[in-house]
Amino acid sequence: MKRITIYDVAKEADVSLATVSRVINDSRVVREDTRQKVKEVIERLGYKPNAVAQGLALSKTTTVSIVMSEKLLAYNAKILNGMMDVAHIYNYNIMFYTTSKGISKMQDVIESVIKSRVDGMILFNDNFTQEEMDVLNEYKIPMVVVGSRFEGERHDHVGNVYVDFEKLAYDLVKDCFAKGIDDIALMEDKLNLSMMNQMKKGISRAFEEEGKTFDGYLSYNDTYRTSYEFYSDYLKDHKPNRLNIAFRDSQAIAILNAAREHGYSIPEDLQIITVLDDKYLPMMRPTISAYNIPEYDMGAIAMRVLTKMLVAQDGDKLEKNIEIQAEPIERGSTIHYEVKEEAA
Amino acid sequence: MKRITIYDVAKEADVSLATVSRVINDSRVVREDTRQKVKEVIERLGYKPNAVAQGLALSKTTTVSIVMSEKLLAYNAKILNGMMDVAHIYNYNIMFYTTSKGISKMQDVIESVIKSRVDGMILFNDNFTQEEMDVLNEYKIPMVVVGSRFEGERHDHVGNVYVDFEKLAYDLVKDCFAKGIDDIALMEDKLNLSMMNQMKKGISRAFEEEGKTFDGYLSYNDTYRTSYEFYSDYLKDHKPNRLNIAFRDSQAIAILNAAREHGYSIPEDLQIITVLDDKYLPMMRPTISAYNIPEYDMGAIAMRVLTKMLVAQDGDKLEKNIEIQAEPIERGSTIHYEVKEEAA
DNA sequence: TTGTAGGCGTTATCAA
DNA sequence: TTGATAACGCCTACAA
Numbered sequence: 001m002k003r004i005t006i007y008d009v010a011k012e013a014d015v016s017l018a019t020v021s022r023v024i025n026d027s028r029v030v031r032e033d034t035r036q037k038v039k040e041v042i043e044r045l046g047y048k049p050n051a052v053a054q055g056l057a058l059s060k061t062t063t064v065s066i067v068m069s070e071k072l073l074a075y076n077a078k079i080l081n082g083m084m085d086v087a088h089i090y091n092y093n094i095m096f097y098t099t100s101k102g103i104s105k106m107q108d109v110i111e112s113v114i115k116s117r118v119d120g121m122i123l124f125n126d127n128f129t130q131e132e133m134d135v136l137n138e139y140k141i142p143m144v145v146v147g148s149r150f151e152g153e154r155h156d157h158v159g160n161v162y163v164d165f166e167k168l169a170y171d172l173v174k175d176c177f178a179k180g181i182d183d184i185a186l187m188e189d190k191l192n193l194s195m196m197n198q199m200k201k202g203i204s205r206a207f208e209e210e211g212k213t214f215d216g217y218l219s220y221n222d223t224y225r226t227s228y229e230f231y232s233d234y235l236k237d238h239k240p241n242r243l244n245i246a247f248r249d250s251q252a253i254a255i256l257n258a259a260r261e262h263g264y265s266i267p268e269d270l271q272i273i274t275v276l277d278d279k280y281l282p283m284m285r286p287t288i289s290a291y292n293i294p295e296y297d298m299g300a301i302a303m304r305v306l307t308k309m310l311v312a313q314d315g316d317k318l319e320k321n322i323e324i325q326a327e328p329i330e331r332g333s334t335i336h337y338e339v340k341e342e343a344a
Numbered sequence: 345m346k347r348i349t350i351y352d353v354a355k356e357a358d359v360s361l362a363t364v365s366r367v368i369n370d371s372r373v374v375r376e377d378t379r380q381k382v383k384e385v386i387e388r389l390g391y392k393p394n395a396v397a398q399g400l401a402l403s404k405t406t407t408v409s410i411v412m413s414e415k416l417l418a419y420n421a422k423i424l425n426g427m428m429d430v431a432h433i434y435n436y437n438i439m440f441y442t443t444s445k446g447i448s449k450m451q452d453v454i455e456s457v458i459k460s461r462v463d464g465m466i467l468f469n470d471n472f473t474q475e476e477m478d479v480l481n482e483y484k485i486p487m488v489v490v491g492s493r494f495e496g497e498r499h500d501h502v503g504n505v506y507v508d509f510e511k512l513a514y515d516l517v518k519d520c521f522a523k524g525i526d527d528i529a530l531m532e533d534k535l536n537l538s539m540m541n542q543m544k545k546g547i548s549r550a551f552e553e554e555g556k557t558f559d560g561y562l563s564y565n566d567t568y569r570t571s572y573e574f575y576s577d578y579l580k581d582h583k584p585n586r587l588n589i590a591f592r593d594s595q596a597i598a599i600l601n602a603a604r605e606h607g608y609s610i611p612e613d614l615q616i617i618t619v620l621d622d623k624y625l626p627m628m629r630p631t632i633s634a635y636n637i638p639e640y641d642m643g644a645i646a647m648r649v650l651t652k653m654l655v656a657q658d659g660d661k662l663e664k665n666i667e668i669q670a671e672p673i674e675r676g677s678t679i680h681y682e683v684k685e686e687a688a
Numbered sequence: 689t690t691g692t693a694g695g696c697g698t699t700a701t702c703a704a
Numbered sequence: 705t706t707g708a709t710a711a712c713g714c715c716t717a718c719a720a
Binding site for chain 2: 046048049050051052053055056061063066070073074077078080081084085088089093094095096097098100103104108111112114115116117138224249250253254257279280282283285
């Protein structure tokens with residue numbers, strides 16, 4: 001069961017190992033007939049180059065790591081798929097790391113990432129502290145932060161692929177004002193705190209521009225059950241807000257179920273819009289409006305940016321910061337008004 | 345920016361690299377004061393052992409790969425979390441591979457897995473052919489197949505952590521018979537074909553034991569949209585079956601929505617039960633019954649079995665095949681009958 | 689076009 | 705208890 005090595009191939013093909021190395025690396029200096037001979041032997045022996053040895057020899061592992069929190073994993077399958085596909089196209093392997101509260105802290109992950117000498121990494125925003133970022137910065141590992149706008153210091157080795165949630169929220173609220181709605185609630189989502197903050201900022205900015213103050217931030221726990229109970233409770237001594245902004249599906253569904261059970265109808269009494277779309281939203285009755293965030297693309301772009309960073313020479317200018325556009329999708333949980341665009 | 349190596353540490357600490365190697369590997373033969381000295385230097389220089397070089401020297405990478413299909417990723421977050429946590433506990437890194445129709449075929453993945461010299465791998469069932477398995481078998485890579493019962497040849501290097509869907513389906517149908525229901529439909533799920541087949545087998549076996557034939561297999565496409573349309577159509581010239589078995593949430597929800605829109609009420613006119621539970625099922629109205637499959641544990645167990653296989657000596661007997669129990673969860677979409685158990 | 693030899697960063701064996 | 709030194713499997717000048 002001994003794994004066969006480049007030596008075995010060389011001996012069998014009666015050439016030196018350098019030649020074998022050349023053919024497996026597609027060097028063009030090797031004569032056609034010897035190339036064929038070597039290839040035949042490789043095939044016959046079933047030789048597979050040892051990537052570990054290659055990595056050591058080249059100081060380059062052609063693997064990049066992706067690290068995200070376990071909690072977010074369930075919501076980011078598409079983004080992950082985008083990353084995986086692009087990584088595969090560029091022949092990068094993926095070292096996958098998750099962080100979880102009890103078991104595996106970001107610190108451990110960073111330690112592992114450094115030891116395994118990956119060429120670069122992708123980090124999900126909301127998943128690291130400034131301290132942790134500092135460690136990473138010491139090692140100057142090329143990385144791209146994905147999700148929301150990265151608000152830390154911009155080093156040359158970090159890129160950012162993001163949705164501008166501040167702007168999204170701002171635009172949404174401005175739009176509501178134009179429709180005469182200013183009774184707005186934003187449901188907290190503890191899973192995405194920095195995104196949450198950016199949303200809050202955007203909403204507040206819109207309010208302030210009208211000389212108003214936003215006070216519709218509803219803070220509670222982060223599961224469906226607790227959201228549902230919270231909102232059921234809330235409705236006992238509040239009327240529902242006219243527009244309710246939820247971040248994820250389960251919050252939106254919690255509002256929907258609780259409101260209906262309190263005799264309210266949607267969208268007449270209250271409207272609901274979710275930020276992150278999801279296949280479950282159109283399964284609800286009524287269907288729930290959301291934003292179309294091209295998650296797969298976002299992952300794909302993030303990985304592509306990273307691969308570009310990895311091959312870039314010093315001095316190459318490349319766009320490491322890319323904003324992803326999110327478009328509203330109107331469904332049954334919001335009322336459609338005439339679009340107020342002036343230009344055709 | 346040169347990465348510092350064991351040599352740098354050795355020189356700085358004024359010992360040989362062998363000694364440094366000993367302290368980072370917790371060898372007990374090194375004198376306490378030199379250990380301290382070396383440790384201090386390691387700390388000061390921020391030295392991190394190069395896992396690639398270690399891998400080469402030891403012929404052991406302490407990484408295992410997980411490979412699953414992109415489509416399944418969205419449904420298997422918990423199982424993945426279980427695997428990741430256990431891997432982390434045992435200090436294994438994870439090489440993550442996904443297969444997708446257009447981009448990355450199983451064959452490529454196998455190629456990569458072999459090249460990267462992982463110590464073992466976890467495969468999701470329904471994601472490989474016999475041929476591919478044959479390739480893997482040649483290399484005798486320790487692996488565990490997770491999900492459903494593995495029906496291929498049992499080599500010594502493959503384990504299996506699974507839910508017995510045949511039995512689950514059989515028991516469910518027997519139960520129905522006992523309640524006087526024999527009008528049963530099973531919705532096809534193209535994402536999980538081998539599980540589907542095992543379900544079908546179990547149902548058919550139960551029917552045959554009663555001298556009946558099962559003909560309620562409803563086959564169609566695999567998205568919510570198409571399921572919904574299919575079932576809406578189906579209801580135009582069929583009455584709904586009394587019991588409808590769905591595999592995943594979206595199929596169950598499709599049935600629920602379509603049936604209600606046709607004026608049927610649930611569970612009075614038709615009952616629905618889903619195999620794979622999910623947080624969305626209890627959000628529906630009515631809430632939808634399902635089975636409790638401990639997914640996180642399943643992943644954790646699978647990874648644990650793999651790690652055990654990796655350290656096992658030849659001749660060690662260890663339980664590589666583990667069945668995971670699934671318990672029914674009764675919710676609003678099924679009618680609760682008195683349990684017919686005899687023993688208290 | 690091919691081969692030789694040194695290096696990539698560790699671990700392990702054997703002496704000292 | 706420590707230190708040389710030979711692997712581990714590959715790549716790449718440099719020489720032939």
